[in-house]
Amino acid sequence: MSRKNMETAYRFIEADNFLKRAVKMIRTICPYNISIEVKTNLEDAGFFGNHTQLNQVLLNICVNAFHAIGSKKEGKVEIEADTVSRKVLSEDSVADISEIFKSYVRFRIKDNGCGMDSHTIEQIFTPFFTTKPEGKGTGLGLSVVDQIVHAHKGYITVRSEEGKGTLFTIYIPQSEKQVISENEQENGSEKRWSILIAGANPKVVHILRRDFEKIGIRADEVSEIKDVIKSMKNKVPDILVLEDGQFDSETHVLSPDISMEVREKYPSVIQIVMSDNIRKEIVEARQKEIIDAYIIKPVSASAIIEAARKSAGEKSGNV
Secondary structure, three states: OOOOOOOOOOEEEEHHHHHHHHHHHHHHOOOOOEEEEEEEEOOOOEEEEOHHHHHHHHHHHHHHHHHHHOOOOOEEEEEEEEEEEHHHHHHOOOOOOOOOOOEEEEEEEEEOOOOOOHHHHHHOOOOOOOOOOOOOOOOOHHHHHHHHHHHOOOEEEEEEEOOOEEEEEEEEEOOOOOOOOHHHHHHOOHHHOEEEEEOOOHHHHHHHHHHHHHOOOEEEEEOOOHHHHHHHHHOOOOEEEEEOOOEOOOOOOEHHHHHHHHHHHOOOOEEEEEEOOOOHHHHHHHHOOOOOEEEEOOOOHHHHHHHHHHHHHHHHOOO
16 A cells, blocks of 8 residues: 555556456356446547556455345446546546546446445545454455556546445546557658666566567666766767656756756757656746656657657757
8 A cells, every 4th residue: 555556567458358358357256146237338448557456446346346235135236438528527526637638438337235325435445444344354445446546547436325336436547549650660760769768667667668679669778867867978869758756865866957967968869757747847847948748657658759759840840
């Protein structure tokens, strides 16, 4: 709980395939007295995320639904999935909706179990809170669910009534799968680009580097801010990807400071910042042309290439 998903690696996930695999697993543990109904309208929808963690979200909620129904009556769990606009979140009383994402993949899990009163609903995402008998539950299941959903920049709501069942709704920001074809690579300059990635999460940086190499782009990586300038003295990259707020414990240098130094020494380098939140300082750095672009995390190699391509066009006056 305390690590806040720092080691999570994200990739593009096709929503329909993800749901089919999740439901297949859920059916294997579904009690004989409970039926599962699935309705989907996802088409080509997808999102960036961690498949294992999001699978855990659906699994945990469905297991709770099985427990709420019990073994003494015929039960039903309905799983629905579709895409909705940001406006729908407001109608579902979601607070502090981000202006960055315009649409979301929505998962709805409804059961006809015992339901919950308002006092219980207020506490269900609190760590160690459980309504199960002693020794039957840790009270961490829905806390982890809540943490995972928010780590994916998503939202979760719950509606319930005693004796009538419960409805969980999960919203995950929708993303378009960006594919860089071989023809695109051959016709452009991207294949000749070199990239330097400076990130605090080695696992995520390694995946980005591997994805770049799959499309024929060389990428190097450093884990410490102080190594950025050192690395650039040996070889100046075309693109520098920095993690926002990265802190060097030895030199006490932040990534924004490095951006200014890079801009002064290597003005032609395209600088892209990866960030959890678009802070005022990042926007100002972009306006002052200290950096060329920023991308909200989770990021992908394709998203970085698209941002770099646009920035390169702006530098050359083509955009």
